Amino acid sequence: MKNAKSMSRHRVAIIAGLLLLPGFAFAQQSITVTSWGGAIAAAQQKAMQDPFTAKTGIKVIPEDYDGGLAEIQSQVKTGNVKWDVVNVEAFDALKGCDEGLFEKIGFSKLPPGDDGVPASKDFAKGLMSECGVPTDLYANVLAYDKAKFGANGPKTINDFFDLGKYPGKRALRKAPGVALEWALMADGVAPADLYKTLATPAGLDRAFKKLDTIKPQLVWWTAGAQPPQLLASGEVVMTSVYNGRIYDANVKDKRNFAIVWDGQVQIPEGWVVLKNGKKTAAALDFVRFATGTQPLAAQANIIPYAPPRTSALNNVTGATKSSLPNAGQSGRAVVSNAEFWSDNGDDINKRFSAWLAK
Structure with a gap:
């Protein structure tokens, strides 16, 4: 013992x-x-x-x-x-x-x-x-399946809003960020003026009015894995997506997806x-x-x-x-303004939710 x-x-x-x-x-x-x-x-x-x-x-x-x-x-x-x-x-x-x-x-x-x-x-x-x-700094970009369009695929962010030239469903993340920046760029606002414009009631109205033009054809995603799946299934003809998800799908899953860098919204x-x-x-x-x-x-x-x-x-x-998003990609680019979204995000999210419900 x-x-x-x-x-x-x-x-x-x-x-x-x-x-x-x-x-x-x-x-x-x-x-x-x-x-x-x-x-x-x-x-x-x-x-x-x-x-x-x-x-x-x-x-x-x-x-x-x-x-x-x-x-x-x-x-x-x-x-x-x-x-x-x-x-x-x-x-x-x-x-x-x-x-x-x-x-x-x-x-x-x-x-x-x-x-x-x-x-x-x-x-x-x-x-x-x-x-x-x-x-890191990643980019929200426009992507499509080359097999569906070949050389005639979208070239600019304006094409995301062109239902005549590119009919069919398109997908966006279910959030106002990126959607509103894309809407204003497609409506002619320069990247340098985006957040000055969004900070005004008239500018915000203008962005939502542009989104109204494609609202019936929008599919909403919430998780990063969804956009490549939506493209692969043919449910949408184009989508917003994180640039790394498209790279990963092409390398690992042997997809033939294309990125349109014009209009990229970079997020730190x-x-x-x-x-x-x-x-x-x-x-x-x-x-x-x-x-x-x-x-x-x-x-x-x-x-x-x-x-x-x-x-x-x-x-x-x-x-x-x-x-890389900052590797000299062609087209318009903007870095998301963290201070703007921190200060105004709650109010804009409420408006966005109300707009979705209409």
């Missing part, structure tokens, strides 16, 4: 000693990282999550969502935080930061680039927010760490690691979303490089 007690005490002593070793406590941890699913989630796992686990021993549990702040608000306000790190679009990073949903991070907490350039100078200007660390997105979480230190460690030069470059070498750091962009060497 004495020997059994002695052995038990010995095991406890060994475990206690192990817990004091650097990294052992982290090795027992896991964090939940929530993103968009599909191609981008697969790229993040290979470029960021698996290498992070290999380096730290912290297991990453992936979750998928369709964006927005509703679930995040619920978790933080009830204190039942299940997601430690979330990939959000820039306007949600701003809005959520204002609402106190996210930890503040800042450049001082981020590593320099592999070339030694400080994070404050390595990240592209205007993408970093108080709570969000940029991960990044990582945020939720407030009131129980694993904040590990979550911040993940964000620091995942937004370093090599993980960002590795992600862009898998999926053509532009990395936000110059040092990472210089390390994009694969087949994806020519398909």
Whole structure:
């Protein structure tokens, strides 16, 4: 009996000693990282999550969502935080930061680039927010199936609104963002004037009036996997879509889809760490690691979303490089104005919902 007690005490002593070793406590941890699913989630796992686990021993549990702040608000306000790190679009990073949903991070907490350039100078200007660390810049683009059109497919965003030349159903994400920018561009508003125009009642009326012209032919999607499926099934003749989804469908599924870069709306997105979480230190460690030069470059070498750091962009060497949204693509382009959507999104969403219901 004495020997059994002695052995038990010995095991406890060994475990206690192990817990004091650097990294052992982290090795027992896991964090939940929530993103968009599909191609981008697969790229993040290979470029960021698996290498992070290999380096730290912290297991990453992936979750998928369709964006927005509703679930995040619920978790933080009830204190039942299940997601430690979330990939959000820039306007949600701003809005959520204002609402106190996210930890503040800042450049001082981020590593320099592999070339030694400080994070404050390595990240592209205007993408970093108080709570969000940029991960990439993706584009909402117009896409169609070449097998259906051949050389006669759409050429500009105006063609999305031309039911005479291109009859048939077309699909849009069920949200006002991108739909309103496309409507105004197709109605002749220059990219530089989009948000000045949308900020006025007359401009907003003008955008909805343009959408009215194709409303009977619109199919709405809510998840990024849907647009390639809608094209493949022939349910729509063209669709809005994230550029990486089309690249992925062509490479992995051997589709013959074409991208129309004219009218592309680029969206910066990044990582945020939720407030009131129980694993904040590990979550911040993940964000620091995942937004370093090599993980960002590795992600862009898998999926053509532009990395936000110059040092990472210089390390994009694969087949994806020519398909990045900022790789000199032809046609009109605009970067979504995160401040505009953070300030006006709630009101515009209400109007959009009312318009859908008519």
